[in-house]
Amino acid sequence: MFAVSAVRIDPKDPLSGLELGERDEPAPRAGWTAVTVKAAALNHHDLWTLRGVGITEDKLPMILGCDGAGVDDDGNEVIIHSVIDPRDGKPSILTEAYDGTFAQKVLVPKANLVPKPAALSWEQAACLPTAWLTAYRMLFRNSGLRPGDTVLIQGAGGGVATAAIVLARAAGFRVWTTSRSEEKRARAVELGAHAAFASGARLPERVDAVMETVGAATWSHSVKSLRPEGTIVISGATSGAMPPAELTRIFFLQLRIVGSTMGSLDELKALARLCEATDVRPVVDSVLPLSEARTGFARMEQGEAFGKIVFTL
Known part of the structure; x- marks a missing residue:
């Protein structure tokens, strides 16, 4: 499958560690589900990962992307809560210990899925988590x-x-x-x-x-x-x-x-309901195909964005 990964850490030139290309599809795992990604939003966390913050070389290559929305194995339209609680270890977010959403498919615990409000586009939904x-x-x-x-x-x-x-x-x-x-x-x-x-x-x-x-x-x-x-x-x-x-x-x-860091699954559900019940909508700076992810990363690094940069698949 096509994916955007961190393959090298470079604090001074983070984009040099960005690789776009083929990766293996995620292997099935009990209690987890594969989500076919429709849209995924870029965060500063992805740039920090390329700089080596919160990750070490031995975890690379790592598919980037914390935010995503797509369709699960049962055909449900969902938003992905990116905080993974392994129950037997330290909670982390996607891209720290588990591959992220900048791919055609991402594997996440079934409990991490929130129904996508019909009122939100894929691009808007991907901005929430x-x-x-x-x-x-x-x-x-x-x-x-x-x-x-x-x-x-x-x-x-x-x-x-x-x-x-x-x-x-x-x-x-x-x-x-x-x-x-x-x-x-x-x-x-x-x-x-x-x-x-x-x-x-x-x-x-x-x-x-x-x-x-x-x-x-x-x-x-x-x-x-x-x-x-x-x-x-x-x-x-x-x-x-x-x-x-x-x-x-x-x-x-x-x-x-x-x-303050991130938010809980219940808070993500409440945020989705707020968007569904009101005219509150995420602010999208630009939408790019995932194949042009390097352009989005450069825009964020240069401080040009106003709102979220979103990749679509």
């Missing part, structure tokens, strides 16, 4: 926000950030966001942000919570933008993970720092 699920948990489980509160979403344009903008607006929050790009700021407002500011800009007032996925480049701004006893929810650090700690401000203003 990682970035959109991450944003859902950040906002609705970990932020402490209530309707009417103000949330700052750093780095408009990224998959989690665009998801957070749409979901936060739908939930009745006042939504502010930042970006270095004037074009991305304008598009964020079109998505539903009430205001968009240049990265690092002084805000009109302090916010109740910050959704932080950028890391070193925005951390100080996130801390300084937060009201006393406010919350920063962190789910990533795409610009680097070692910013100044700002410890004095954190303890003096009694700020709350919460880590």
